[in-house]
């Protein structure tokens with residue numbers, strides 16, 4: 001799934017905060033947005049392994065959530081929503097496609113690395129690949145609850161994120177050709193630093 005879908009999923013869950021603690025809604029949404037993106041910062045360094053923890057984020061998110069219930073404030077709410085969105089992201093990646101350059105070919109058996117059992121979880125492909133039409137649709141649906149509770153600046157951010165998702169989905173299948181073309185310009189001394197999936201055929 002696209003990083004934007006993960007951000008929107010986190011924000012969708014965080015919009016529940018508006019029901020219990022409306023004054024914390026903005027900080028909850030902002031933290032969940034960042035937390036939903038966070039695991040994909042490992043894109044160039046062990047993607048879906050280094051910052052993806054489909055098991056380990058959850059207990060920390062629950063502990064932070066308990067703390068936020070006992071002591072509700074911007075810091076505890078932000079920490080909870082950040083961890084919850086990162087946990088959701090890591091788990092959701094199991095239901096997307098694999099790690100290959102052209103994930104619609106469905107050749108990869110790697111969805112996300114599970115540090116708990118020490119192996120890769122295989123992709124279920126409920127959303128066939130990142131940037132698939134159903135991925136953009138999912139993101140748009142997830143944007144509805146937060147759009148109902150967000151203030152103006154966050155509403156713009158959420159709207160822009162949906163637009164970005166749709167735009168990426170429209171060009172997604174052209175991305176590998178562009179990537180391969182760009183990799184040709186990488187000096188041979190540097191090619192060992194190019195992630196393997198960017199050079200595979």
Ligand SMILES: [Zn+2]
Nearest residue numbers: 039040048093
């Ligand atoms: Zn991811």
